[in-house]
Amino acid sequence: MSIFVDETTKVIYQGLTGSQGSYYGRLNKEYGTQVVAGTHPKKAGTDVNGVPIYANVAEAVEATGATASCIFIPAAGVRGAVMEAAEGGVKFVVAVTEGVPAHDEAIFYNQLKRDYPDVQLLGPNCPGIISPGKCNIGITAGHIAKPGGPVGIVSRSGTLTYQALYELKQKDIGVTTCVGIGGDPVPGTSFIDCLEAFEADSETKAIMMIGEIGGSAEEEAAEYIKDNVTKPVSSYIAGVTAPPGKKMGHAGAIVSGGKGTAKAKMEALEAAGVRVGNNPTEAGELMAEIVASL
Amino acid sequence: MDLFEYQGKQFFAEYGMPTSPGKIAFTIEEAIQAAEELGTPVMVKAQVHTGGRGKAGGVKFAATIEDVREHATNIVGLDIKGHTVGRVWIEKASDIAEEYYASFTLDRSAKKHLGMLSKEGGVEIETVAEENPDAIAKIWVDPVDGLSEEQCKAWVEAANLPSEAFGGTVDILMKLYEAYTEGDADLVEINPLILTPEGKVHVLDAKVTLDGNSVFRHKSYEQYDETQTRDERETAAHAKGLQYVGLEGSVGVIANGAGLAMSTVDVINQVGGKPANFLDIGGGANADVMAGALEVINNDPNVKAIFINIFGGITRGEEVANGILEAMKRVAIESPIVIRLDGTNADEGRAILEPNLSDKLLMETTMLDAARTAVQLAQ
Numbered sequence: 001m002s003i004f005v006d007e008t009t010k011v012i013y014q015g016l017t018g019s020q021g022s023y024y025g026r027l028n029k030e031y032g033t034q035v036v037a038g039t040h041p042k043k044a045g046t047d048v049n050g051v052p053i054y055a056n057v058a059e060a061v062e063a064t065g066a067t068a069s070c071i072f073i074p075a076a077g078v079r080g081a082v083m084e085a086a087e088g089g090v091k092f093v094v095a096v097t098e099g100v101p102a103h104d105e106a107i108f109y110n111q112l113k114r115d116y117p118d119v120q121l122l123g124p125n126c127p128g129i130i131s132p133g134k135c136n137i138g139i140t141a142g143h144i145a146k147p148g149g150p151v152g153i154v155s156r157s158g159t160l161t162y163q164a165l166y167e168l169k170q171k172d173i174g175v176t177t178c179v180g181i182g183g184d185p186v187p188g189t190s191f192i193d194c195l196e197a198f199e200a201d202s203e204t205k206a207i208m209m210i211g212e213i214g215g216s217a218e219e220e221a222a223e224y225i226k227d228n229v230t231k232p233v234s235s236y237i238a239g240v241t242a243p244p245g246k247k248m249g250h251a252g253a254i255v256s257g258g259k260g261t262a263k264a265k266m267e268a269l270e271a272a273g274v275r276v277g278n279n280p281t282e283a284g285e286l287m288a289e290i291v292a293s294l
Numbered sequence: 295m296d297l298f299e300y301q302g303k304q305f306f307a308e309y310g311m312p313t314s315p316g317k318i319a320f321t322i323e324e325a326i327q328a329a330e331e332l333g334t335p336v337m338v339k340a341q342v343h344t345g346g347r348g349k350a351g352g353v354k355f356a357a358t359i360e361d362v363r364e365h366a367t368n369i370v371g372l373d374i375k376g377h378t379v380g381r382v383w384i385e386k387a388s389d390i391a392e393e394y395y396a397s398f399t400l401d402r403s404a405k406k407h408l409g410m411l412s413k414e415g416g417v418e419i420e421t422v423a424e425e426n427p428d429a430i431a432k433i434w435v436d437p438v439d440g441l442s443e444e445q446c447k448a449w450v451e452a453a454n455l456p457s458e459a460f461g462g463t464v465d466i467l468m469k470l471y472e473a474y475t476e477g478d479a480d481l482v483e484i485n486p487l488i489l490t491p492e493g494k495v496h497v498l499d500a501k502v503t504l505d506g507n508s509v510f511r512h513k514s515y516e517q518y519d520e521t522q523t524r525d526e527r528e529t530a531a532h533a534k535g536l537q538y539v540g541l542e543g544s545v546g547v548i549a550n551g552a553g554l555a556m557s558t559v560d561v562i563n564q565v566g567g568k569p570a571n572f573l574d575i576g577g578g579a580n581a582d583v584m585a586g587a588l589e590v591i592n593n594d595p596n597v598k599a600i601f602i603n604i605f606g607g608i609t610r611g612e613e614v615a616n617g618i619l620e621a622m623k624r625v626a627i628e629s630p631i632v633i634r635l636d637g638t639n640a641d642e643g644r645a646i647l648e649p650n651l652s653d654k655l656l657m658e659t660t661m662l663d664a665a666r667t668a669v670q671l672a673q
Contacts, residue, residue, distance in 0.1 A: 110436055
C-alpha cells in the first residue's frame with residue numbers, strides 16, 4: 001500500500017501548457033502516473049503531448065474523473081489555482097510552485113480547512129509526492145526510488161528527500177510513499193498528517209522524517225510520535241550550524257528569537273524515541289539498521 | 295526584507311497611522327539641516343537592521359542644534375552589533391506619558407495571524423513574555439475573516455490600557471492589521487506605541503519585515519532591495535540571483551538545493567572545519583549557474599578550499615560534470631576543489647571528471663569524505 005496517491009490516482013496538471021508543467025507532466029506520465037488532463041482558460045480543446053486541455057479543473061474532473069491535481073502555475077496565480085482545484089472537485093492538490101506569498105498561503109490553508117475539509121493540499125514549494133512504482137506527482141526523479149516498502153518518508157527539503165530515497169535504494173530498501181511537504185511557513189500537509197497516514201498504512205513498517213531549522217513543526221511531530229506512532233522512526237534535521245537570523249534558502253528555514261534551532265528539534269525527537277542521525281548518510285544507516293531488525 | 299525604522303514609519307503612514315515628522319540624514323551636516331528644518335528638540339536615531347540601538351548609544355535626545363551635532367557625530371559610523379550606522383533619522387521629539395507594545399506576525403503552529411498587545415512597552419517583548427507573560431494580550435486572527443473592530447476592541451480591553459488610550463489604540467491596531475495583510479508583511483511591530491500627555495496614541499518606533507515573495511504585487515518594494523544589509527559577497531551573489539549566505543570560515547560551499555546546502559555546511563562543521571558560506575544553486579547545476587557560483591566563492595579572500603556537493607535528481611550526472619568542467623574553464627579558480635557527485639548517472643558523471651582530476655580538482659564518493667578532504671585542504 002501507499003499513502004495519499006497510488007496507481008489509480010488520476011491527475012490534472014494546472015499549468016501543463018507552461019514549460020515546467022509540460023516537462024514534469026511528461027516525466028510523470030512516463031513514470032506511469034495517470035496524467036489525464038491539463039487546464040488553461042484559453043486553450044481548452046488542445047492537447048500537450050497527447051494530454052487533453054480543459055478550460056478549468058471542474059470541466060477536467062467532469063470529463064476524466066480525476067481526483068488529484070498538480071499546480072505548476074506562477075506564484076501570483078497559486079492562490080486562485082488552489083481554490084479552483086478544490087472547487088473543481090479534486091481531493092488531493094500538489095502545489096509545486098515556489099515563491100508564494102505567506103499571506104496567500106495563510107488564506108488558502110484556512111479557506112480549505114473551513115470550506116473543503118476533505119481536500120488535502122501538499123505544498124506549496126514542495127517537490128511533490130511519489131509512491132514508487134505507482135504514481136509520481138511533481139519533480140522527484142522517479143528512478144532513484146525503489147518500489148515496495150517498508151519505509152515511508154516525509155521531508156521538508158527537496159534534495160535531501162532525493163538523497164534519502166537514493167541512500168535507501170543503494171541499500172536495497174524500498175519505499176511505500178515519499179512525501180515532500182516543502183519548506184514554506186504554511187505547508188498544506190504537515191509532518192503529523194503524514195505520520196498519521198504512515199502509521200495507518202499496513203505496508204509501511206518504519207518512517208524516515210527529514211526536517212530543517214525554523215518553526216516548530218518538528219517539535220510538534222515529536223509530541224505526536226510519542227503519543228501516536230508505534231512504528232520506528234529515524235530522522236535528520238538540517239541546519240545544526242545555521243546562524244540565527246539568516247534565511248537558509250527556504251522561506252521557513254530561519255532561526256529567529258532563539259526558536260526553531262536544530263538542536264531543540266533533535267532533542268525533542270530523541271525524547272520521543274526517534275533515532276536521529278547527524279547527517280543524511282547517518283540517518284540512512286540508522287534506517288537500514290531499523291529495517292534489518294524488523 | 296527588513297525595513298529601516300524610517301521606512302517602516304513611512305510605510306505605516308501610508309496606512310493612516312500617526313507618526314512624527316522627520317527627515318533622513320546620511321551626514322552630520324544633513325542631520326543638522328534636518329533638525330533646523332524640523333525645529334528642536336529632536337531625536338537622533340541610528341538606522342540599522344538590528345535591535346538594541348538605544349543601549350549601544352544609537353538613539354539620543356537633542357535639545358539644541360549643538361546637541362544634534364554632537365550626537366550625529368557620535369552615531370554616524372557607529373558599530374551596533376556588527377552593523378555600521380550609515381544614516382540617521384532626525385525626528386521631532388515627543389512627550390511620553392506611557393509606552394505600549396503592539397505587533398502582528400504569523401503563528402506558524404496555529405496557521406493564524408497572531409496579534410500581541412502589551413501595556414509594558416519600550417522594552418523587548420521577549421523580556422516581558424518571560425517576566426510577566428500576563429501583561430501580553432494575544433489575539434489569533436483568521437486570515438480569511440480578517441480582524442473585526444469588535445474583536446479588536448475586546449483585545450484592547452484585555453490589555454488593560456487606560457481608558458484615554460482606548461480609542462486611539464483600536465484605530466491604530468485596525469490600520470496596523472491592514473498594513474500587515476495588504477502590505478504582505480512577515481512582521482509589523484510598534485515598540486513603543488505611546489500615549490502622550492495630551493492623550494494621543496502615537497507610533498514612536500517601527501519594525502517591519504516584508505515578504506520578499508510578494509514583490510510581484512508591490513512594485514514599490516524594489517526600493518527596499520538596495521537597503522538590505524548584505525556583505526560584499528552577498529551583494530555579488532544576489533546580483534547573480536544566487537541563494538547565498540556569507541559565513542566566517544574557509545571552506546567555500548556550493549550545493550544544489552537548500553536542504554543539501556544546509557546539510558553541507560553542517561557536515562563541514564562536524565568534521566572540524568568552518569564553512570565560508572551557504573550557497574544553493576538550485577536543481578539544474580548547469581555551466582552558467584556553476585560559473586557564477588564559483589566566481590562569487592573565488593572572490594572571497596577567506597576561502598582556501600571549495601566543496602561542490604551535487605546530488606543529481608532529474609539533472610543527470612554527466613550534465614553536472616560537464617557543467618563543472620565548463621565553469622572551471624571560465625573562472626580562474628585559486629583554491630582546490632573537492633567534488634562529491636551522487637544520484638542519477640553519478641558513475642557517468644564521475645567518469646567525465648576522472649581524467650581532469652589533479653591536486654586542484656579532487657573527487658570523493660561520499661559527502662563525509664569530501665568534507666574531510668576539503669577541510670584538510672583548507673588548513
